[in-house]
């Protein structure tokens with residue numbers, strides 16, 4: 001097996017979960033990414049895998065049992081079950097959320113076994129707003145957190161989660177606030193949704209806020225001045241990425257001004273950090289990004305830089 005071949009992991013349920021006809025977190029997002037990856041010639045360079053469904057025992061490592069059981073049981077035969085004003089489940093949503101978390105677990109297994117160095121999980125719903133006790137913000141289970149907890153259960157001692165989605169990853173930092181084995185680094189627009197951040201007294205939670213209107217220079221400076229020194233001290237054995245692309249200037253939901261070159265840059269940085277500390281092991285999972293064209297091109301730039 002060629003470990004240089006990166007992985008592309010998805011599941012059919014991820015294109016069946018939807019939350020209403022005008023919802024920005026739409027099925028069309030995954031189709032746009034897939035189309036762009038085919039048109040660019042990149043997709044055939046990945047080894048495709050179908051995600052397994054994350055088992056209940058993996059979900060309850062990071063979520064309250066009552067939340068897990070409620071979401072696993074929420075399978076409306078018609079219409080939606082709403083969990084917050086922005087977030088709902090249809091008949092396929094709980095399977096999609098289980099598959100999204102299962103994708104990250106499979107990716108972790110593959111990179112830890114040395115069968116690949118990079119994996120991209122093309123999944124939805126996203127996960128990083130889902131806290132230990134509540135689903136919210138388009139997210140049901142925190143997939144990247146499930147993957148990190150799985151990596152710890154596999155014996156790793158230090159895992160980094162890097163989150164460059166425009167929204168603060170409140171779920172992930174909530175879940176790992178008392179577990180310094182997981183370093184959680186965020187860049188995000190502030191103030192903005194969800195409106196709260198982590199406890200600043202925890203050195204393993206590394207927050208790098210950006211202001212509305214900030215762009216390439218501010219983003220790169222934040223990563224270099226805030227994330228990098230923390231990662232250098234931590235030396236992660238595995239890098240997980242909450243890869244949201246809604247900080248792009250074209251995104252309709254947010255006010256940062258990143259461009260395609262910034263997604264190539266952060267992908268290149270992360271690949272280098274992986275080579276330096278983590279035996280090249282990097283697993284990225286899709287979070288936000290709501291302008292379909294900008295999302296698809298940003299994913300292309302990010303994976304081209306981080307996977308090869």
Ligand SMILES: [Zn+2]
Pocket residue numbers: 165166167244246287288289
């Ligand atoms: Zn977002």
